[in-house]
Amino acid sequence: MIAYGFLPFSAYVISDFIFFHRNRSISFDVLVRQVRFTGVEALGLVVLIAMLIGALIIVQGYPLLAAIGQGNWIYDILISTIVRDLGPFIVCFIVLARSGTAITTELGNMVVSKEIDALISMGVSPISYLVAPRVLGMVISLILLMSYFVAGGIFGGYLVSNAFQSIPVSTFFARLIGELHWLDIVIMLVKVALSGLFISLISSYHGLTVNRAITEVPQRNIKAVGRGLVSLCLIHVGLTLLYIVLVGN
Amino acid sequence: MDIEFKDISHAIKNRQVFCELNAKVSSGQCLVISGRSGCGKTLFFSIASDIIRPDEGEMLIDGVPVKNMNAQKYSEFRRNLGVVFQLSGLISNLTLEENLMLPLNRHHKDICKLEKQDRVKTIAREFALEHYLGQRTEQLSSGQASLAGLARALLLKPKAVVWDAPMTEIDDQWSQYVLDLLLCLKQQGTTLILCSNRKEVIDKLADKQLELNSKVCFSEH
Numbered sequence: 001m002i003a004y005g006f007l008p009f010s011a012y013v014i015s016d017f018i019f020f021h022r023n024r025s026i027s028f029d030v031l032v033r034q035v036r037f038t039g040v041e042a043l044g045l046v047v048l049i050a051m052l053i054g055a056l057i058i059v060q061g062y063p064l065l066a067a068i069g070q071g072n073w074i075y076d077i078l079i080s081t082i083v084r085d086l087g088p089f090i091v092c093f094i095v096l097a098r099s100g101t102a103i104t105t106e107l108g109n110m111v112v113s114k115e116i117d118a119l120i121s122m123g124v125s126p127i128s129y130l131v132a133p134r135v136l137g138m139v140i141s142l143i144l145l146m147s148y149f150v151a152g153g154i155f156g157g158y159l160v161s162n163a164f165q166s167i168p169v170s171t172f173f174a175r176l177i178g179e180l181h182w183l184d185i186v187i188m189l190v191k192v193a194l195s196g197l198f199i200s201l202i203s204s205y206h207g208l209t210v211n212r213a214i215t216e217v218p219q220r221n222i223k224a225v226g227r228g229l230v231s232l233c234l235i236h237v238g239l240t241l242l243y244i245v246l247v248g249n
Numbered sequence: 250m251d252i253e254f255k256d257i258s259h260a261i262k263n264r265q266v267f268c269e270l271n272a273k274v275s276s277g278q279c280l281v282i283s284g285r286s287g288c289g290k291t292l293f294f295s296i297a298s299d300i301i302r303p304d305e306g307e308m309l310i311d312g313v314p315v316k317n318m319n320a321q322k323y324s325e326f327r328r329n330l331g332v333v334f335q336l337s338g339l340i341s342n343l344t345l346e347e348n349l350m351l352p353l354n355r356h357h358k359d360i361c362k363l364e365k366q367d368r369v370k371t372i373a374r375e376f377a378l379e380h381y382l383g384q385r386t387e388q389l390s391s392g393q394a395s396l397a398g399l400a401r402a403l404l405l406k407p408k409a410v411v412w413d414a415p416m417t418e419i420d421d422q423w424s425q426y427v428l429d430l431l432l433c434l435k436q437q438g439t440t441l442i443l444c445s446n447r448k449e450v451i452d453k454l455a456d457k458q459l460e461l462n463s464k465v466c467f468s469e470h
Contacts, residue, residue, distance in 0.1 A: 117300045
């Protein structure tokens with residue numbers, strides 16, 4: 001399947017993970033490991049970055065907006081950065097750099113050490129055992145990470161906004177939710193789910209296209225990160241434009 | 250299990266490695282593939298274990314071409330073929346127990362976990378690996394990893410075993426034990442295909458020997 005190129009490979013993987021339950025006896029453990037590595041072990045890093053960005057937006061934005069008498073716009077800015085645009089991109093970028101490269105390296109090393117051949121010889125499909133659970137795990141993990149990021153970013157923003165103006169928690173969150181459009185949540189979820197799908201497919205594909213030498217692994221990693229980044233940009237820009245068209249501003 | 254290689258031709262990067270190669274090995278027989286380094290023993294192993302399909306020709310199992318098998322027949326073929334790699338082929342991010350569980354989880358979904366664990370412990374004990382079941386396979390010595398690879402291949406009681414460079418990593422004592430085990434399997438009707446130049450393997454096990462050279466020839470003892 002690898003020899004046919006990226007698109008047939010992706011179609012095969014997607015058809016395989018639709019029927020994930022059929023292979024759960026061998027694939028479920030891989031799915032759990034992927035969610036733990038990407039979605040749980042990255043928790044600290046993502047929450048820290050989210051809180052810093054949330055705080056930074058308030059520190060930079062609030063004095064400027066307050067000076068022109070538009071302090072309430074800070075909720076709009078928090079939503080567009082943390083929830084809709086910057087937040088999903090940062091989370092996806094962290095996952096591409098951290099988990100995408102790990103997938104390419106791991107699969108590439110498995111090809112070189114004949115572990116993929118060993119799986120084939122046992123009748124275990126490398127796609128069902130290695131790729132489909134990673135793809136599914138990556139999508140689940142990105143949704144999890146994004147929810148931590150939103151929580152962390154908004155909490156960070158709230159903590160710093162208290163330095164400028166004392167606002168009760170309930171008022172802060174009521175105003176924030178009041179500014180939140182249902183489409184913000186939908187766009188955020190679609191962005192991270194699609195990005196998770198593409199990051200894992202691209203990383204797995206490049207890992208499995210390693211032929212024989214261990215020296216190919218870093219080269220494949222570079223290609224995977226480059227193409228992953230391009231696909232992330234296209235997904236995020238495309239969905240942001242779609243949001244603008246749908247909301248009409 | 251009767252295995253036949255019919256008119257196998259295969260080239261790697263414009264270099265013709267096999268040209269209309271024919272060989273047949275029946276149940277209870279051992280075919281040893283020998284030849285100098287780089288002559289194509291590992292390539293033959295990959296074709297015999299159906300990891301690589303040859304450019305031309307086909308492999309037949311009990312008279313049925315592998316490439317024509319439906320999914321169920323192919324899964325049955327995989328279950329009945331034990332494959333042992335030169336570098337063990339153990340999955341490095343799994344423990345030894347998880348590695349040994351893989352073929353059971355793939356081919357025996359109906360068996361309960363306790364029974365699977367019991368089978369794994371039994372085969373691990375046979376190769377003195379029972380104390381390493383919880384360890385990641387990268388912590389095993391190369392000899393132990395080879396034995397673990399053999400244990401994994403024999404776990405499902407295959408009807409045929411294909412082994413690339415047998416006994417290269419194993420000490421003399423274990424080599425003797427493995428040779429006796431292979432002889433015993435052969436007597437019970439298991440088909441063996443071994444890619445090896447080792448004299449003791451050829452002397453003790455070979456019924457047929459395929460010598461791979463620049464000009465492929467085929468001789469039977």
